[in-house]
Structure formats: C-alpha cells, structure tokens
Amino acid sequence: MQKILVARPIFPDVIDRLKQYFDVDWNQGDVLPADALKQRLADKDGALSAGDPIDGSVLAAAPRLRVVSNMAVGYNNFDMAAFNASNVLGTNTPDVLNESTADFGWALMMAAARRIAESEHWLRAGKWGKWSYDGFLGGDLYGSTLGVIGMGRIGQALARRARGFNMQVIYHNRSRVAPEIEADLNAHYVSKEELLRRADHVVLVLPYTKDSHHTIGAAELALMKPSATLTNIARGGIVDDAALAEALRTKQIAAAGLDVFEGEPSVNPALLTVPNVVLTPHIASATEATRRAMANLAADNLIAALGEGPRAGNPPNPINADVMGRARQ
Numbered sequence: 001m002q003k004i005l006v007a008r009p010i011f012p013d014v015i016d017r018l019k020q021y022f023d024v025d026w027n028q029g030d031v032l033p034a035d036a037l038k039q040r041l042a043d044k045d046g047a048l049s050a051g052d053p054i055d056g057s058v059l060a061a062a063p064r065l066r067v068v069s070n071m072a073v074g075y076n077n078f079d080m081a082a083f084n085a086s087n088v089l090g091t092n093t094p095d096v097l098n099e100s101t102a103d104f105g106w107a108l109m110m111a112a113a114r115r116i117a118e119s120e121h122w123l124r125a126g127k128w129g130k131w132s133y134d135g136f137l138g139g140d141l142y143g144s145t146l147g148v149i150g151m152g153r154i155g156q157a158l159a160r161r162a163r164g165f166n167m168q169v170i171y172h173n174r175s176r177v178a179p180e181i182e183a184d185l186n187a188h189y190v191s192k193e194e195l196l197r198r199a200d201h202v203v204l205v206l207p208y209t210k211d212s213h214h215t216i217g218a219a220e221l222a223l224m225k226p227s228a229t230l231t232n233i234a235r236g237g238i239v240d241d242a243a244l245a246e247a248l249r250t251k252q253i254a255a256a257g258l259d260v261f262e263g264e265p266s267v268n269p270a271l272l273t274v275p276n277v278v279l280t281p282h283i284a285s286a287t288e289a290t291r292r293a294m295a296n297l298a299a300d301n302l303i304a305a306l307g308e309g310p311r312a313g314n315p316p317n318p319i320n321a322d323v324m325g326r327a328r329q
C-alpha cells in the first residue's frame, strides 16, 4: 500500500475514504513545523496539505513523494518551481468554494460599510445610553460602485451579487475577462488607479504572487475616497497591513474588512488598535458544506494522482499537469 501524510486535522470520514487506498499517517495535532513535516514525509508517496509551506527543501527530504494535494484554491504555499524541478504534482481545490467565499466577501464588506462589528463591541461594552441621529453613520452599498480587483471565479461570483444592490461594477484584472462575462456581470474594466479613485467599496480577490505583493500599499490607499471601504478575502501580503492600519487610524479610508493577514495567524498589532476594521480568521470558505467539498476534492485529487480510485491517473485539479508520468527527480 502506498503511504500518505495528511498534514492537518480534517473530517474523519475523509480520512476513512483515504484509508481505503492508502496507509495513512494523520497529523491530528498542531501545524507541523518544517522539520517535523520533513520527517513525516520522508517515506511518503503523497500528502494532503492545507496551506503548509512546501518548498525545495521539503521535497528533497521526501524522495518518494509524487503529489501534494492542497485543500485550498490558493497554492502560494507551494514553491511551484521546486515542484516542477522535482516532477512533483501539486493539486488544489478550485470552484467548490466560489459561492461561500463570495457570500463572505459581501458579509465583510457590509459589516465594514455599516460598522457592524464596531457598533456591536460598543454595545457589548455597555456604552449604549441613547439613540442618536449620528450614531455609527456608515456608507451605503445600494446604488454605490463596487470595485473588484481580481476577476477570477470568486471575483465573478462576488460581482454577480451586486445586481441585487443596483451597484455599478468596475474591475481590474491581469487581463480582461471575456466580453460575454463582462456583459453578464455588467462589469467595466478599468485601470487599478481608476478603480481605486472611483470605487465606494474595493474588494480584493486575486491570487498572491510576487507580482501581487502589496497590490494595496500607502500610495494606493491614498487614491481611495475617504468614504471608501477595502475588503481582503484573497491572501495576506496583497495588502500592506501596516499602511492599511495607518490609513484606517487617520480615516484616510472609512473602514476595512480583512479575512487574511500578512504573516497570519499573527495579525499586525496596529490593526488590533483601530476600531474601523472587521477582522476574521481566514474563514471565507468556512461553511460545513464547502469545507467538506474542499476536503473531499483534495482527497479525490490525491487518490487519482497516486493511480487509485475511479479516476486513477486523472486527478481533477492538477496545477502542473506537465510533470505527470515523469520520473521523480
């Protein structure tokens, strides 16, 4: 039987599925530090990870490893150059999380615009003495302009929801989406700078790469309206969190909603001191149904990539399909 490591706690019934095909080493404890990960991978043929950093040194420590299946759509935790050089396949879990993640983007954007977390903390602190005409004034979503940076599948799901709020949708992306998608979403392509100047609500839904590092920093925040909100459901590092905390403190922008952070699970302490930001612990895809779908898809990828199950040899979501069938380096 081939050996696999499941590097994180996941649904026990998914482990049971994997046990039908593999000898499973399951880490049910804390995130494995690099040395422990290398040790546990030393005799493994495959692995299921969820954001665990896998670079050339990890692959070198695991000479039998042929596939790492990430339980996430984003795979910035994989050094894909190292995967390609070693002929190790990476897989991810796209699509199954689009709608839940888009829902959550809206929840954060609305909470930021309407100051829901801030006013709730105030109420819980026993500070509510009287109704007041100017208590927690926020910004409208209905009829406003939504700016989406990153118009992939999640960005499109998010933009589609703007119809019900009678919003104008502008977007920026590495490349324009097909005209029929633009027409369907009633979305207009603009430069990043124009989007930042015009949007009432900016949402980030782009993958993290070297090029997208600090897509939003001090210079970009300076372009935004003082009434605007910024929501990040993409990845930490896309926003310069220190610059954002300062822009929130000085009210250069009105509010922010953040589900992801530079260096998470650590959070820049300056963000914890500003009231006009809603902070959540990377849970945009966290519904029972979606996390189950992600875990099962990650298992499908692993099973198929290691030549087992009904799709043997044909995993649904290869990232670097070119390496399939090549000898491990």
Ligand code: DGY
Pocket (backbone or CB within 6 Å): 051, 071, 072, 073, 074, 075, 097, 234, 285
């Ligand atoms: C993803 O799938 O990339 C989500 O951010 C969960 O990690």
